[in-house]
Every structure is written in C-alpha cells, then in structure tokens.
Amino acid sequence: MRDRMKIKDIRVFTLRSDSIVPRGFWEERLVRPVDIYERFRVEEPYPLGEEGPFEQRFLEVIVENCKERGIFGPVSYRTAEIVKTQLKPLILGEDPFSVEKIWDIMYRSQIHGRKGETIIALSAVDCALWDFIGKVKKEPVVRLLGGPVQEKVPAYASMLGFSVNPEDVAKRCVEYVNKGFKAMKWFFRHGPGSGSKGVEENLKLVKAVRNAVGYDVELMLDCWNSWTINYAVKMAKKLERYEPAWLEEPLMPDDIEGYVKLRRKVEIPIAGGEHEYTRWGAKELLRRGAVDILQMDVTWAGGITEMRKICALASAEGVPVIPHAGWTEPAQCITFSQPQTVCPMIEYLIKHSVIQQAFNKEKLKPKDGYFYAPRKIGLGFEPQMDKIVKEE
Template sequence: MDVTDYELFEVPPRSLLLKVETSDGLVGWGEPVLEGRAQTAAEAVRELMDSYVLGADPYDIELLWQQMYRSGFYRGGAVLMSALSGIDQALWDIKGKALGAPVYELLGGKARERIKLYAHANGADPGDAARSRVEEGFSAIKSGPGVDLEHIDRTPAVEAARENVRAMREAVGDDVDLMLDFHGKPSKPMAKRLVGELAEFDPMFYEELLGPEKNDLLPDLAERTAVPIATGERLYGRWEFKPLLESGAVDVVQPDVSHAGGITELRKIASMAETYDVALAPHSPLSSVALAASLQVDACTQNAIIQEQIVLNEDVPNYLTDMSVFEHDDEGYVDLPSGPGLGIEVDEDFVREMATEDAWDAPVVRRTDGSISEW
C-alpha cells in the first residue's frame, strides 16, 4: 500500500482539513491548519506531501515524520509543524483503519476508560455563559477574565476582572472546575497582580498568563501562587517544551495536536511531561477531526487530565456523519472512541459543501492608546 493522492479543504469556522488516499482505497483525515494563516499552512502541506509522502508506505509513520521534520534542513515553527501535524494525523487514521483498531491501541492501549471534556464560556454576561455550559452537562468550563489590561493598569481594571470571575464562580458553584485563560495578554506586572487577586475563586489552572516568548518569566509567577500554571498551545515540538519543563514553573502542558507535531509528537511531549510530574491537557479549539486525534492520545496517556473542545456547540459546523462518538455524561466525561483509526467518519459531502476560500482572520485588538495587544 502507498499514498496516492491528497486534497485540502478550508472550512468554517477556522479549519483546514486534509484527505489522504491510498492505493488500497483507504482514506485518512487530518487537520493541518494554522488559524488565521490557513493558506500558508496549505502550501506547506503541499510541499511536504509532494516531496516526502506521495508514493510512500503510510505505515511508516515515524520514518515519514522524521523525514518531513529533518530533511528540509530548516524545521520547526508554526507553519511547518502545523502542516506536519495534520499529515501525521491522517497517516495514523489510515493505519488504524487498515488494522481495524483505534489509534490508541497501536500506541500501547488504553490508560483509562473515559476522559473529561471542558467547554468554553463566552458571552456578555459571564455568569450566564458559565451557567449555560453547566446546564449542557459540563462540569469543567474555561473562560478569560473578560478585561483588556494596559501594560500597567490600575485597580478598577483588576476589580473588573475579579467581578467577572466572581460571577462565573457564583453561577456554577464550588463543584465545577473553572479554568482561566489569559491568552498571553497580560504583561508580567499585571500577571503578578492577577495571580494573587483571582486565587480566591479556586481556578483549576491559570492558562497562558504570558505569551510564549516570555515563558522564561513563568518561574517568578509560579512562586507567587499555589494555583497550577498551564501553557503550551503555541509551542511546536518537544524541544520547545524542554526548557519549559526544566524550569519547573508549569503544572499542565497544552500542546495542540494540529500544531505541535501531530499524534506522534503529542505522545512524546506527554511522556516528557510525565517525567516532571506535569499533566497533559491538549489544546483543541478546532474541528471534530482534531478533537478525535486528541482523544486518541488522551486514551493511552497516563498524565492526561482533561480535553478542550468546541465542537459540542450549536454555532460550530460538525463535519462528521455521526457525532455520537463525542456524547458525554452529565459531568462531561466521554467514553473512549472504539472505531478504527481516529474513530470518526467524516461527512465528505458536507465538507465539500462548506469549503470556502474566505479565510478566517485573527482579530486585531488595540489598547486605549491604539497600540496592539494580544487577542
């Protein structure tokens, strides 16, 4: 069996899906998107597929991964790793289908029976948004503090963040896990204030207190709070996670299966993290394909604790013929997928119907003086 063809589809809300075909008629799917730069990622996918994967044996996943990563001499980074990630997912999907087994069975077998999903709570009223997700059957939610801070800001802005988080905690009660995602927006001085001001609301973790280029500053923040610190969605490959883990500042790593190197690399990052007693909570604000790939790693990984998702939301198109693979109980736990490969069946007709050339652009966020902030 060898790889004979591939096709790319840019679909809403911000996904790029890859279909890989083989000489045996098997098809594998992956999600190699770089949000806001989908066409750039698509061109990188074409280069990697044309140079290294077409005509190759799809069973040789590790060999192909190393070839795509090392043979171009220049490697790593957001674009190339995102392209490689989606190709890797599709190869695992093919191999699992060929052998009639879920991917996690090929990675050593299950380490658990189920994994908890969490949902995002976004809206003008943070309390109502959080409460609605709990009513949908989630016992873990994530949201930001809802305030755009200046580089050095005053007490009223910090108080506004406190009130937003207070509203969420009071709306959902003490038994719901509440994760606070700062998206790398705060400066170090404001992050120092926030870790102290928000601790009373018992967050499960603080996510991306600082942007990834400032991870060397995290040890100072870690010393100021007992709340676990999470980060890693904008790191690419295990080598970028190495200094973060060695610093001792992080408690939860959040590599993205569509950016960090696919299923192959996510598994290796998780194993590295386990040696530092650091948990895994894969980042996945993408389509059902990326979520399915993430769940395959969660299934066989001892230190996986929770899984992000956005697909169980009426505003997000679902590209599967059967979404029941993601059905969860009233606490948000989903059973491990049982189908071969990624455990999903992509609705190709719907994918083709929804395919678009209107790229999603990341929002531009400005501070009061017009300077640029993270979004």
C-alpha cells in the same frame, strides 16, 4: 498488502455550505496580545461561520493499491499550501505505516519551520496517516497507541465565545453544570491595555462564576498570552481567593523565563504550552519548571506521533498533560492512550467545536460531562463528502 503500500498522493479537498451558525453566535472574544494597542483592543468578535458560503479544507492521504484513505481536517489555507508544496514531495512513495520515518523526514527538511505553521502542517499529515492506519487495521487509533487506558475522562467546558457579562456568565455556568460538567474555563477579555477598569471587569467575570456555581466546580482562567508578568502577579493576587485550578498562558509563549518567575511569585498553578511545538519545546518548558500543567495541542505540536513523546517527557517530570483540544478527535486519541495521572482531563471547546465539526456526519460531544473511549475506526470522524466543491 503492506509490501505494496506506498503513498501515492496527498489531496486537499474543500467542503462548502451556507452559514453554519446564526448571527450573533460569537458573543464575545478573548483578550489578545495585540490588544495593548487601542485600535485592536476595540475590535469585535470575528463572525466565523455566521456568513455563507462557509468552506473548510481537508487532507486526504491516498495510497497505492488500497481503497482506504487517511483524512484529517479541517486545515487552514496556509496549512494546505505547506503540505502541497513542501511536505508532500518529500514523502511520496513512502510506506504510510512508517510514521516515525515520515515524521523525521518532514521535520529534518524544515530547518526554518521548526515551530509554527510548518509544524502544524506536519501535524496534519501525521494525523491523516494515523487515520489511514486505523482504517486499514479496522481499529480506533487509540487502540493502536496501546489504549484505551481510561474508559471515560471528564471534560471541562471551555467557554470561548460566550458573553462575559456577569449576568450572562451566571446563566451559562448553571446551564453547563446542569449538563454534567464539573469544571469550566472562562476567557478574560482584558489585559494591561485596559487599565484598572479592565482589572475590575476581569474580577467581575470570576466572581460571577463563583457566585453562580460555588466552589465545587473547578474553574480555569485563560489569559491567552496577553498579560505581562507584573500584571499577571497583580491579577493572581486578586484571583487567589476564588481558588482557580489554573491560570492559563498569562505570558507570551517565548517568555519562558517570565513563566519561571511567575510560578515563584503566585499560588495559582500555571498552565501553558498550547503554543509550543515538538518534544524539544516541551522539554524546555519542563526542564525549566515553567508550567504546572502542559497543554500542547496534538494537531499543532507535531501530531500523534510526536505527542506520545511529549506525554512521556511530562510523565517523567510529574507534570500532567491536558492538551488544548481545538480538534477533538486527535486529542481524544492521546488522552485515552495515557493513564489518568498523565492525562486527567480533556477540553471541550463548546462553540469552537461547532465550527471544527461543521462537516462531520456525526458530532462528537461529551455525555453528562464525560468523554468515553473512542470505538470508531481511525480518528473516528467522517466528513460529509457530498459537500465537496474542489479537489487539489
């Protein structure tokens, strides 16, 4: 069968439903780099999924003489367009098992797309190919990667979208500790543009967490690229007493020198790399000692094929990899294929996962604060194909 296998098409299909979450589901948003400008700073959370109709796009790799299909998604409209117009023509006729060759062809063809949306599109194709290979082999992708190396991995509760009002924070913390989580991440709402009042609001958030659940629960804090180095140093000095496990993405992704300087000035470990791309992006962060924890996203940084290389680079430098997990299934494949010393934890974006898995037949959630090694073939998810409304 392998000798006859060639990629015949990459199809984009759209699934549609009514609103999938109730109004008010998104209680608060995170701080953003553009919030230095007041007109953006006052914007409310975007009500994603709260209004219908709600649609998501998926990729489907179709192979000659094979009934199995490699599927990945949801993907954005722009990702789908890049795949259809720029990447698909390059790899039609290629052997779908030749992931290294296909990755190299796509990467070499995109000189002006070495970072950002083009690499995200490349990542989507790569993940769909791995899903296909797993289905043909009748194996979970993690098995194809040499795993599972770990049988269970602690998940941390990522609290994006929850209210940061101190009373609400305290209730949520207790709720998720009672569900078995031993670590959680909260997202700051304020940056330099909010002045001293914003500093106090940020501190109230962290204080509320510690007052609610004490210090036995690990606490991570996300700044989402929205602080300056001076603001970050000032905040870090105030936050050190609360013993955060890490301070995440305090600076813009391209300010690598700023990350290096910040690490020298503060005691809190610095996490970053979520918005970096490919092994070359990882190499620069590692070479310059910019981060204590590397957080590159499997579905943005180059896919499963590339993320294996990124993990190898990080392991050689002794830097743990805790991938940003906007898409839970690929993050699991990588995490469970690595030792605990390389990938010690996995992110569970509580509210975002509802959106990401909106059309999954089965929802993937931690059990008592842990994810367990994947057992389903391929990437391990199956979309609700009865909701399909469009094929391209």
